Amino acid sequence: MNAPVRFDTLPRFATAEKAIESLKPSEPLYLVRPKKFVAAARQFLDGFPGDVLYAVKANPHPIVIEQLWSAGIRHFDTASQGEIEIIKSLFPAAICHFMAPVRLPGQAKIAFEKHGVTDFVVDSDSELDKLLAETGNSKKLRIFVRLVAQLGGALLEMSSKYGCKPEDAAKLLKRVKAAGAQPCLTFHVGSQCLSPFSYAQAIEIAQRTINLAGVEIAALDMGGGFPAAYAGQEPPPFHWYFDMIKEALSNLGRPNLNVMCEPGRALVAEGISLVTQVVMRRGDRLYLNDGIYGSFDEQRFASFDENYPPTGFALDAKGNAKPLSGDPRPFRAFGPTCDSADVLPRPQMLPDTIATGDFVLFGSMGAYTVSSRSPFNGYYPDSWAIIDN
Ligand SMILES: Cc1ncc(COP(=O)(O)O)c(C=O)c1O
Structure with missing residues (x-):
């Protein structure tokens, strides 16, 4: 290579x-079709009601990252030290978020100390312990607890490997708060999700978890899953997803909540x-x-x-x-x-x-x-x- x-x-x-x-x-x-990258990025940046993180795993090639950067993407869902290094070597000002719930030992420490990453995901007590130990229990951290969101709207499910049920997530949120970090929630409805309603359902699960925990969250990250057009398929337009998400968020009743998404496929396919x-x-x-x-x-x-x-x-x-x-x-x-x-x-x-x-x-x-x-x-x-x- x-x-x-x-x-x-x-x-x-x-x-x-x-x-x-x-x-x-x-x-x-x-x-490479530059105009397609710009069009996809603009749809998200203009239509999604929060920060748009590109999920680097979908395509980490520098050509692709450069296209998205010049289209205005500044946040990146990086799921490993390697992905953080790719992004930081190309664009030192990029904001990386470490959104993998199970990390290799030592990677959170390097991400935090060397690259200034403060957003991390957990779905278990042991990964939370490891994260707190590796970052010196920093109060700067936003720790996203990942929920299971197996809702059947996606072609590739993403909840059999990662995520926890609301009861367990509530316990983790309490632990994050007790540790002095900022508790947050995240989910992934599955890749190539053809049902905008899945996002509303997942936001409802988040709502239930917040109620169970009795802990306010600082941010809600609704993962990726937004679909791309393939032969024989006409996914709903993105604005259906964004409208559904906005409506579900208004029911959540937290207008100042920091909201994020992590599209991979939809930005680059x-x-x-x-x-x-x-x-x-x-x-x-x-x-x-x-x-x-x-x-x-x-x-x-x-x-x-x-x-x-x-x-x-x-x-x-x-x-x-x-x-x-x-x-x-x-x-x-x-x-x-x-x-x-x-x-x-x-x-x-x-x-x-x-x-x-x-x-x-x-x-x-x-x-x-x-x-x-x-x-x-x-x-x-x-x-x-x-x-x-
Ligand atoms: C945590 C996380 N975020 C975002 C994505 C991107 O998903 P998609 O390409 O379906 O948008 C993935 C895909 O594996 C993921 O695991």
Whole structure:
């Protein structure tokens, strides 16, 4: 793996077709769409009633962080020392929040002492003990107790690993208060949450927890989960989510409460498309140059039943990239590694004319793609270009 490429060094094209024509990429090629990043960031910054933290895990690439920073994002949900270091090395003025409820020993100490991080999450007594010990029981801390929010509105649930029930959360809030830090609450309704109502339900759970604890909270962080557009899915518009959240917050009756959210997918998915090449076609099988161990890791999740929208392109006799014509039919798309598991689990609908050497463009490839790629078997997608249109 080489040092990360930087935005200002990338080739720039008006359209994906122009990039394919010019580069004829035999390696997977990420196409960065700056306007999409700006549009997504603006929707959150203008519409969400509080601080917008970008969840770095969705895509920690410097190109992506730079896009979001220039669009006005200043807060970052960093879930490890490594993520804090990425953000601080790019933008020392960025505000990092350490929002993982279980941290490696010593990481909270470094985050607090070296990087000035004061927001942390816990969901257990032992992590609270560890956090207080590592930060010298600092009164500056805002400690977010993570609630379980298994509400069924999301394609990828996030509550079977982290979070606690209101009764246990109430006890932790009391402990945080007794320790002199600021008690706060957080939840994650699950990723690709298609139901705005889930946020209102989770805010109600927070309300119940506050009542149980008899402790006022200093901040409420409603995690990520806001959806991105994928093929075959039309998620509700963001303003439905924001309206639902505002209404639920007004029922909470704490107008001065600091409110936060941590979108990952929704800020970055649509900002990157991916060009792959058909290395070989055999019948209904396409062997692509990228797969499960590269940019398609998230396709492994059975519940994640949307597809990236593929479009086939071929170069004509003049070298122009043209969309393939013909009726779409299902193909099995294999990745480049030797592992039989390296196959996209769902059929890819592409015209029957597709042939070896053609290109397949996948949209909405900015989230949980670049961040999960591995160098397994000697393949590591890392070619980039900018698309202005
Ligand atoms: C604590 C936390 N916040 C935010 C996110 C981002 O979620 P999403 O990409 O669904 O917005 C995640 C995802 O794992 C998370 O664990």
